Amino acid sequence: MDGLVQSRPEQVTAPLCYHAEGPVWSPSWGGLRWVDMLAGDVLTLHADGSVASLHVGEVAAFVRPRTRGGYVVGTERGLALADDPGAEPTPWLTLWDDPSVRMNEGGCDPRGRLLCGSMSYDRTPGGARLYRVEPDGRVTTLLPDVTISNGIDFSPDGSLAYYDDTPTGRTDVFDVVDGELTGRRPFHTADAGHPDGLTVDSAGNVWVALNGAGRVRCVSPSGEVLAEVELPARLTTACAFGGDDLRDLYVTTSRENLRAPEPEAGSVFRLRVAVPGRPVLPFAG
Amino acid sequence: MDLVKQTALVEHARARGGDATQVAVTLEQFFDGNDCEWCIAPNRDEAMPLETVRRVLFDLRGRPEVHDVRIELDVLEFQSYPDDEWPYASGVAVITTLMPEEVDAMTVDAETEPSGGPATSVDWLVDAPSVPDGHHYVGVWWD
Numbered sequence: 001m002d003g004l005v006q007s008r009p010e011q012v013t014a015p016l017c018y019h020a021e022g023p024v025w026s027p028s029w030g031g032l033r034w035v036d037m038l039a040g041d042v043l044t045l046h047a048d049g050s051v052a053s054l055h056v057g058e059v060a061a062f063v064r065p066r067t068r069g070g071y072v073v074g075t076e077r078g079l080a081l082a083d084d085p086g087a088e089p090t091p092w093l094t095l096w097d098d099p100s101v102r103m104n105e106g107g108c109d110p111r112g113r114l115l116c117g118s119m120s121y122d123r124t125p126g127g128a129r130l131y132r133v134e135p136d137g138r139v140t141t142l143l144p145d146v147t148i149s150n151g152i153d154f155s156p157d158g159s160l161a162y163y164d165d166t167p168t169g170r171t172d173v174f175d176v177v178d179g180e181l182t183g184r185r186p187f188h189t190a191d192a193g194h195p196d197g198l199t200v201d202s203a204g205n206v207w208v209a210l211n212g213a214g215r216v217r218c219v220s221p222s223g224e225v226l227a228e229v230e231l232p233a234r235l236t237t238a239c240a241f242g243g244d245d246l247r248d249l250y251v252t253t254s255r256e257n258l259r260a261p262e263p264e265a266g267s268v269f270r271l272r273v274a275v276p277g278r279p280v281l282p283f284a285g
Numbered sequence: 286m287d288l289v290k291q292t293a294l295v296e297h298a299r300a301r302g303g304d305a306t307q308v309a310v311t312l313e314q315f316f317d318g319n320d321c322e323w324c325i326a327p328n329r330d331e332a333m334p335l336e337t338v339r340r341v342l343f344d345l346r347g348r349p350e351v352h353d354v355r356i357e358l359d360v361l362e363f364q365s366y367p368d369d370e371w372p373y374a375s376g377v378a379v380i381t382t383l384m385p386e387e388v389d390a391m392t393v394d395a396e397t398e399p400s401g402g403p404a405t406s407v408d409w410l411v412d413a414p415s416v417p418d419g420h421h422y423v424g425v426w427w428d
Contacts, residue, residue, distance in 0.1 A: 100293075112295050122313035124297070169352045169380075169417030189418040191382065192349040213349035234349065257343065 004218060004227040007272040009251065010076065011232075013051055015266035016043065020252035022062040022105065022197065023268065024280050025242030030084035032242050034252050034268060035060040035073075037104075042073060045268070048147065056080060056089050065282045067112060072283045074103040074116055081285070093137055101128065101224065105150045105197065105238075110158040111179055112284025115142065117149020125167070135285035141227040142181060151198035151208065151238065155221070156278060162187060162206050164195040167212035171195050171208055171219070188219045197238025202246075203275045209236040216251055234258075241277020242270075249273050287318025288368060295366050298358055301411050305342040308411045309355040309378055312338045312342055321371035325356070326427045329396045341395040342377060348391065353414035357424075377425040378407055388423045397425050 017036035020043075025032050032045040036053075044052045050222035061074030070083040077096055079087035095103075096118070106116030107154045113132055120127035130143035130152075143149070143165075150164035154176065161174040161181055173187035188195075188206070193213025200206050204221040214234040218227040242248045251269045255261035294314055301308045315325075316339045326338045346354040357376040366372070379388055385400035392400075401424035407413035416422060 122317055123311040124314060125309075125311070167353055168415050190352075191417075191419050194352070210349075212347055212351075227342065234347075258347070259340070259344075 004274050006231055006274055009229060009231050009269040009271045011267050012049075012250075012270045013045065013268045015253075015255070015264055016051060016053075017041075017252075017254070017266040019254040019256040020138075020238070020266055020268060021237045021254070023240040023242070023252050024063060024065075024239055024279055025240055025250070025277075026065040026280050026282075028065045029071070032240075032250055033063050033071075034238075034250075035063060037061055038256070040075075045106060054088065059102050062106040062116070063228070064106070064108055064114065065280060067284050072114060072285065074106050076102050078103070078221070079114070079116070089253050093129055093133065093139070095133075095139060095265045096129075104128070104148060105152065107152045108281040109161070109176075109179070110154055110281060111123075112233040112282065113179075114285070115152050115159045117143075117146060117152070119148040123147060123167070123254045128164075133230050133285070135283070137285065150196050153198055154204075154281070155200055155204050158200055160204075160221075162198055162200060164198060164208065166194050166196060166211070171198060171206065188217075188223055188225075190217075193236075194235070197240075197252075199238075199240050199277060201241065201273070201275045201277050205275060207239050207249065209238050211235055211237055216249070225246070229271060231269055233267065235261075235265060241273075242282070246276040246278065247273055249277070272283075286320050286369065286371070290318030291366060291368075291371060294372060295361065298361055298372055303358060303361045303372070303411075304359055306327065307360065308358045309407075309413050310358060312339070312346060312354060312356065315356040315358075315372075315374065317356060319371050320332045322369040322371065325374045326395060326397075327375065328428055332380075333396065338395045341392050345379065345388070345391050348381075348383075350387075352382075352417055352420050354379050355410075355412075355414050375426060378410060378414060379423040379425055380407075380416055380420050381421055381423055383423065384398060384422050388425060392425055396427070398428050400425050 059076035078094040082089040117130040126145040148166040174181040193210030196211040235254035255265035403421035
């Protein structure tokens with residue numbers, strides 16, 4: 001272990017999920033939530049270690065808290081809203097009609113807008129998009145030809161956005177100018193596995209899950225690899241900071257399409273880090 | 286055979302220029318709904334099912350050293366595809382940090398020939414997968 005990573009990964013749930021994704025910590029719902037994406041379930045980890053599951057549809061792609069309370073959840077082709085953290089969501093927007101395309105990942109920008117992206121079930125190159133949804137429901141297509149739209153998060157000062165379109169093999173970075181994403185350029189290339197979910201800590205370091213490699217990697221704003229953590233499941237899908245001090249890094253894992261998954265695949269893991277994360281950016285809608 | 290998926294694949298390949306050039310498609314595009322045993326891996330042992338080829342290629346894509354695996358469709362044979370025909374492929378593009386002989390060891394169950402490459406670009410292929418820094422192309426094929 002190096003100075004940045006202060007513990008080995010600890011398994012905090014049983015392998016409950018087929019495809020765990022999108023961990024997010026929010027005091028508004030009492031701690032950690034994540035999704036079992038292709039089961040359409042939102043899961044909540046309670047303080048006593050028990051897990052509650054809420055089925056929201058065919059797909060539950062991601063979940064974020066709302067500034068007014070409740071949450072927004074990405075469904076197969078749109079978004080649903082709930083006014084209370086424990087309530088079932090109500091469909092809100094349909095973003096596309098094509099049944100061959102599903103929602104995949106999303107997150108909010110510092111202005112409270114939701115950025116969410118899709119993928120086609122058969123991974124058709126260029127068959128997906130990255131959208132921005134305003135609090136009033138207006139939708140803008142930001143990237144019209146991505147393939148597997150994945151993790152997105154912002155630097156602490158909001159001036160940079162980091163983004164994974166998984167088949168590129170890279171994490172890219174954008175400048176954020178007047179709220180718009182511009183100047184897309186490569187930030188870090190994965191030499192193992194596939195860049196999946198990501199999160200940015202309070203020092204601006206980018207933590208990215210390398211799906212297929214069973215690792216989470218920390219990259220400094222200058223592009224230097226600062227740390228790498230190996231997990232006992234090869235399909236590491238996403239990571240997020242949590243805990244009272246935001247120094248617990250939660251990592252979700254999957255057993256999607258594996259003929260011989262590891263016994264831990266589908267579990268959530270946790271490890272301690274030196275640099276805290278930041279509170280999750282909520283949706284203002 | 287899933288004729289909806291067959292039609293979708295043919296239309297996709299045709300739209301990308303597949304009547305005159307080789308188009309790369311994902312494993313899902315090629316294998317989902319496909320039960321045409323001889324659409325890939327010619328001259329293999331007759332006892333080896335298409336499912337074995339599919340499994341070998343998906344497992345290969347799941348390796349941490351492998352960035353992507355795409356099917357290299359041959360130029361489309363038919364204007365209108367019969368219900369029992371699927372677009373044919375004689376090769377597979379593997380984007381990886383592995384050397385060809387290492388890939389061969391992982392595809393031996395699909396009775397592949399010694400792989401071609403490594404090559405730094407895949408410019409003959411429409412919709413070729415990206416080649417991240419440190420990776421290269423290895424061509425898996427069957428005689």
